[in-house]
Amino acid sequence: MGYVGNQTTTSFTSMDKQTITGSGATTYTLSHNVSSESEIEVFVNNIRQEGGSGKAYTVSNNQITFSEAVASSDSIYVIFQGKAIQTVVPPDGSVSTAKLADDAITSAKLATNIAVSGNLDVGTIRATNGTSAMTVDSTGRVLTPARPCFSAYRNTTSGTYYDSGDLVFDATTVNVGSCYDTSNGRFTAPITGAYHLSCSIGSIYEDNSGSQFGANDWVQLQLNINGTESSLNPKQYLRVNATFETSFSLSHVFYLTAGQYVIAHIRANDTDSGDGGFAYNSSTGYMHFSGFLIG
Secondary structure, eight states, X not given: OOOSSSOOXXXXXXXXXXXXXXXXXXXXXXXXXXXXXXXXXXXXXXXXXXXXXXXXEEEEXXXXXXXXXXXXXXXXXXXXEEEEEEESSOOTTOOOGGGSOTTOSOGGXXXXXXXXXXXOOOSEEEXXXXXXXXXXXXXXXXXXXXXXXXXXXXXXXXXXXXXXEEOOOOEEEEEETSOEETTTTEEEOSSSEEEEEEEEXXXXXXXXXXXXXXXXXXXXXXXXXXXXXXXXXXXXEEEESSOSOEEEEEEEEEEEOTTOEEEEXXXXXXTTTSSOEEEEOOOTTSEEEEEEEOO
């Protein structure tokens, strides 16, 4: 049926109840005003009483007077028949799952540190900006597509370092979060955490002419934090003797604060040619630098 004006609000109705504790008196104050005894139901020790003059009780506004004194041991309660309490707030326990709209409950309405018992069904967990941070597929595999990781390699066809130098891997196959810089060879930690980094150097020889190493020559690879050499930094040392070319790798777990960077640094000693260094074949596939956030 049509109506004029604003639509009425759906209300939930219940009768108001008052419990009275006896004190040996006959008159007590009601929580609501009433105009006659018929507007309330009075129960003493769970037995309904009749109201009116010469009966069990009379009322006047918010006062009820019993014909006999009420002891503290008596159980008395009043039901206000003419005082229906209406509210737009549903009674406790009355809202079912079917009454909740999809996506109606936001994170702001959830308590922190919620304890979960049983199974927790998870599809996608998103960051505050809507980025998909973690997904669990139908087979139970946990995927973290936003986890920082990179894999870099040398795309330049040749290169030479004499004595020492930082290695710049100038191309990437993976660079989630743009954490590796191909211009300077630095992996920079985007957030504080533990990272696994590894570097492999292949097809190293003495100089650009392709000579083999001489006796007592050596090559050392080191992963340096913020470009600083330290005895605590992981290193791989290789002494070579009349070998045309050699290769080796190095891996380590670093705990980095956000903004710190790690770079691969290499040193060499060339005793027979006097140039104090080495050269390397940097064709694609021989040299790699990679890493990822553990957590």
